[in-house]
Amino acid sequence: MRRNGLRVWALHLALLAVLASAQFWLSPYLATNLARIMVLAVFAMGYNLAFGYTGLLSLGHALLLAAGMYAAGLPALLWGWSAGPAFIAGLAGGGLVAAVLGLLALRTAGVSFMIVTLMFAQAGFLTLLYFAPVTRGNDGFAVAAASRSFLGFDLSTDTPRFLAAFAIFATGLLVSLALMRSPFGRTMIAMRENEERSRMLGYNPFTVKLAALTLSGLYAGAAGAAYALLFGYVGASFATIQYSILPMLYVLMGGAGTTLGPFLGALLMFALVEAATGLTTAHQFIIGAALVALVLFAPKGILGTVRERWAKWLP
Incomplete structure (x- = not known):
């Protein structure tokens, strides 16, 4: 057991070491794309906490992403906040909206929960459009360079942006790993596997699910x-259904209920979209075919299948 634990931590730290070194051997274009992938992977990690580990199939995570985006972007736009306070506001915004969403939506379960979260996300998107004079609606707004500064580093330039994305990703990954290896993480998995038995053991499903959804909102x-x-950039388009489906696809492709699955899924999906776009105008057909093949031959995702067949120690 201890040997497996060391192996798990070594695998995650090795991935972080490779990513940290990537800025030195990737071109600026690819490094910027990797920074974007790491940010989207954090979003997918949050979705994985809710869906992959706790069994909460949500179609409302675009609302949480947009909440963090606007909670950070609007103070920067209106009051000139710097990156540090703006990021904390975004973190709190995502968590707060997730907690409120959970208090209401967790009165339902299964397909009903999925539909309710979708309705709340759509209501959030329409709210952003209604208050377009402030939110700028679908047009969105640019965050001023003065607000994209942290400890004297300009986050609009390549190296600071990459390092900031890496720091956020690394923190999210290690927290996720520690959480899943903790008693609370085991409780989340128990809720996914057998909620009634967990209730008989004295756990409150509503409380556990609400905590999991709030943590998911913090990540988003x-x-x-x-x-x-x-x-x-901040825009209402990030609150559309597309950004509720994307983290689901990332998690399903990489492996639901695996700590590295969200990153692998985000990386492969991003690469697949880039490659398919360069090959044909019907790139969505190629992406759809790849997802169908994944469902048929690796229904538990790539790392989920690897864990099931060859490496049962993978978290």
């Missing part, structure tokens, strides 16, 4: 705030 809020501050 961090991703939204990071996207706004590192890439300088």
Whole structure:
């Protein structure tokens, strides 16, 4: 058991070492894309906490992403906040909206929960459009360079942006790993596997699910705030259904209920979209075919299948 634990931590730290070194051997274009992938992977990590580990199939995570994005972007736009306070506001915004969403939506379960979260996300998107004079609606707004500064580093430039994205990703990954190896993480998995038996053991499903959804919102809020501050754009389009489906696809491709699955899924999906776009105008057909093949031959995702067949120690 101890040997497996050391192996798990070594694997995660090795990945972080490779990513940290990537800025030295990737071109600026690819390094910027990798920074974007790491931010989206944080978003997918949050979705994985809710869906992969706790069994909460949500279609409302775009609302949480947008909450973090606007909670960071609007203070920067209206009051000139710097990146540090703006990021904290985005983190809190995602967590707070997730907690409120959970208090209401967790009165349902299964397909009903999925539909309710979708309705709340759509209501959030329409709210952003209604208050377009402030939110700028679908047009969005650019975050001023003065607000994209942290400890004297300009996050709009390549190296600071990459390092900031890496720091957020590394923190999210290690926290996720520690959480899943903790008693609370085991409780989340128990809720996914057999909620009634967990209730008989004295756990409150509503409380556990609410905590899991709030943690998921913190991750989504961090991703939204990071996207706004590192890439300088905030827009209502991030609250559309597309950004609720994307983290689901990342998690399903990489492996639901695996700590590295969200990153692998985000990386492969990003690469697949880039490659398919360069080959044909019907790139969505290629992406759809790849997802169908994945469902048929690796229904538990890539790392989920690897864990099931060859490496049962993978977290």
